[in-house]
Amino acid sequence: MPEEPKSAPPVEVPEELAGVAQRFDFPLDLVRRALALGMPPHNLASQIMSGMRPEVAEMFIARQEAALRGNPDEMQAPPLNLGWMQVPTEWGVRVKPGKKGLTLGSLNVGTYGDIPDRWPHQTELPRGAHPIPGVPGMGYTIYDKVELWADNAADLYEEGIARRWRPATDVPWETIELLPEELERAMGQLCTYFCEKALLAGDVVGKWLPRMSYGYHEVKCFLAVAEMDVARRFEVFRKRALYNGGGLGLQSPGLFHRTILDARTWTETSLVLHVVSDSFLLGLYQAGEWFAHNPAEKLIFRRAAEDVSRHVAYGLAHLKYVLQQQPGRRAEVHRYLNKSEMMMIEEDNADNPRREALLILLGGGLSKAQLGVGACRLEGIRARQARDYQRRLEWAGLPERRNLMHPTLRRYLLESPVAA
Amino acid sequence: MTVNFPSVEWFEAVKELVNSDETYRRIGTCDATVGISISDREKYFVVTFEAFACLGAREVTQAEAQDADFYLSMPYEGWKEMLGNIKEHSGADLGHTLNTLDLNDPEGVARSRDGYRRDLFYRFNESFQYFFDASHRLDTQFVN
Numbered sequence: 001m002p003e004e005p006k007s008a009p010p011v012e013v014p015e016e017l018a019g020v021a022q023r024f025d026f027p028l029d030l031v032r033r034a035l036a037l038g039m040p041p042h043n044l045a046s047q048i049m050s051g052m053r054p055e056v057a058e059m060f061i062a063r064q065e066a067a068l069r070g071n072p073d074e075m076q077a078p079p080l081n082l083g084w085m086q087v088p089t090e091w092g093v094r095v096k097p098g099k100k101g102l103t104l105g106s107l108n109v110g111t112y113g114d115i116p117d118r119w120p121h122q123t124e125l126p127r128g129a130h131p132i133p134g135v136p137g138m139g140y141t142i143y144d145k146v147e148l149w150a151d152n153a154a155d156l157y158e159e160g161i162a163r164r165w166r167p168a169t170d171v172p173w174e175t176i177e178l179l180p181e182e183l184e185r186a187m188g189q190l191c192t193y194f195c196e197k198a199l200l201a202g203d204v205v206g207k208w209l210p211r212m213s214y215g216y217h218e219v220k221c222f223l224a225v226a227e228m229d230v231a232r233r234f235e236v237f238r239k240r241a242l243y244n245g246g247g248l249g250l251q252s253p254g255l256f257h258r259t260i261l262d263a264r265t266w267t268e269t270s271l272v273l274h275v276v277s278d279s280f281l282l283g284l285y286q287a288g289e290w291f292a293h294n295p296a297e298k299l300i301f302r303r304a305a306e307d308v309s310r311h312v313a314y315g316l317a318h319l320k321y322v323l324q325q326q327p328g329r330r331a332e333v334h335r336y337l338n339k340s341e342m343m344m345i346e347e348d349n350a351d352n353p354r355r356e357a358l359l360i361l362l363g364g365g366l367s368k369a370q371l372g373v374g375a376c377r378l379e380g381i382r383a384r385q386a387r388d389y390q391r392r393l394e395w396a397g398l399p400e401r402r403n404l405m406h407p408t409l410r411r412y413l414l415e416s417p418v419a420a
Numbered sequence: 421m422t423v424n425f426p427s428v429e430w431f432e433a434v435k436e437l438v439n440s441d442e443t444y445r446r447i448g449t450c451d452a453t454v455g456i457s458i459s460d461r462e463k464y465f466v467v468t469f470e471a472f473a474c475l476g477a478r479e480v481t482q483a484e485a486q487d488a489d490f491y492l493s494m495p496y497e498g499w500k501e502m503l504g505n506i507k508e509h510s511g512a513d514l515g516h517t518l519n520t521l522d523l524n525d526p527e528g529v530a531r532s533r534d535g536y537r538r539d540l541f542y543r544f545n546e547s548f549q550y551f552f553d554a555s556h557r558l559d560t561q562f563v564n
Contacts, residue, residue, distance in 0.1 A: 099471035100449050159543070163448030282542060289519045298517060302545050305519075309542040316536055384528070391535025 105154035119215025140213040150317035153218040160225035167236040186357035189249030191241035198234035229307040256347035274315025283385035341406035386412035431477030450547040455491025490532035511553040
């Protein structure tokens with residue numbers, strides 16, 4: 001038994017603790033040294049009664065005493081096992097940075113790039129690592145690649161990181177000047193809608209992320225960045241609404257929100273959120289950049305459009321993957337689109353404040369002539385949204401959607417292009 | 421420096437400007453091939469963007485320009501107006517950004533046969549805008 005440190009102050013051992021030490025044949029000098037290091041008596045008693053061996057206690061106590069003295073030569077290293085160094089994972093990997101640096105996708109070499117069709121692990125085991133038995137399951141529910149995969153996920157993750165922007169300092173807020181009241185109110189109303197859409201997207205993705213197993217970290221990483229994107233969109237539109245002497249407006253009827261929230265699989269969710277909702281949202285951001293009154297608004301809408309277009313890209317690529325792997329799900333996909341298009345149109349029809357705000361902003365004011373211009377431009381935007389949506393679905397493998405689209409949207413595909 | 425528009429030299433000159441501009445790099449990575457179509461002058465180019473740089477431009481056929489990820493199509497006077505506005509204001513004013521010009525045209529200025537690849541116009545719009553805005557540092561001579 002090592003000698004007690006010369007500088008150890010006398011420590012009184014509570015009677016109850018002394019009794020425990022005696023009962024379990026635990027050396028009293030170790031008790032004193034542990035108390036001197038600040039260990040609460042009841043903790044020490046509990047450790048002794050749990051069967052802590054004196055030699056183990058000696059090791060920990062000596063190490064802490066040496067640390068107090070500050071002399072590394074006195075530190076006693078615990079006995080090492082080092083069996084983990086023989087782990088049977090692929091070794092000798094050396095990935096190299098490219099023009100964009102060292103990207104997530106570039107790590108998919110050898111066995112680390114083996115992306116299975118079904119992930120068999122229920123824990124946070126990173127792909128390529130070696131499992132140990134007995135780790136509790138995390139309750140994931142998505143284990144099949146087809147349920148969430150998109151070939152562009154890793155690239156979109158890196159793109160989202162590289163192209164992140166900072167509304168607090170990147171937006172030239174000082175270029176926003178006072179607007180006529182009707183324009184400021186209309187902008188506040190539109191910003192309210194955009195804030196709602198962002199919060200909803202964040203909630204929806206946040207609900208699904210914990211269900212996705214770690215075999216497909218590319219998708220999880222992309223969706224984590226997507227969460228940051230939507231937080232930024234909420235932030236920037238709230239800031240715009242409250243910057244210029246105006247405020248927020250009425251909340252939307254929320255009919256379409258429920259359609260997104262009620263989706264029962266991630267594929268349905270992504271289809272409704274990314275392919276339908278975000279596709280049309282992108283068109284509104286494009287319109288925003290068009291009627292923007294100052295460089296600040298131009299930048300806000302341009303960067304917001306960049307962010308949401310990445311989400312559209314993921315949704316389209318996931319849809320394409322699903323249809324390639326499970327062509328029998330085509331009819332199912334059309335049913336999801338039927339429902340979501342219908343609810344989106346119903347929401348558009350019910351959301352009078354948003355429509356009127358757009359008319360005012362696109363026309364530039366409240367006069368009859370301006371509202372007429374606004375109405376014409378809004379029709380042009382809607383036509384553009386419908387045509388872009390159809391072309392995206394065609395790329396994803398649904399060219400027949402052209403004939404199955406909701407009539408309100410399909411009419412824009414049949415008519416001549418309208419000047420926006 | 422005086423450069424004729426439209427020409428490969430013009431696009432290469434803008435390329436040199438943005439590739440040495442830290443602000444362009446900080447916008448982020450951009451991966452796209454962009455066609456340039458000035459059909460009334462039968463002039464077509466492809467400008468390639470990769471990672472943090474513009475790789476360069478080459479003169480191509482109309483079909484090759486239309487095979488890019490997307491192509492920007494305007495008549496010569498439209499290009500002249502946009503670039504003249506950029507020169508005058510050291511960057512496009514509110515009425516002359518790429519997105520605004522795209523919406524002003526019923527057919528759209530940014531076109532593509534591919535609905536996914538056309539979206540690159542949106543995904544990297546800030547980079548493309550910065551590219552054309554950089555041309556205000558050139559003395560552009562419009563070839564009539």
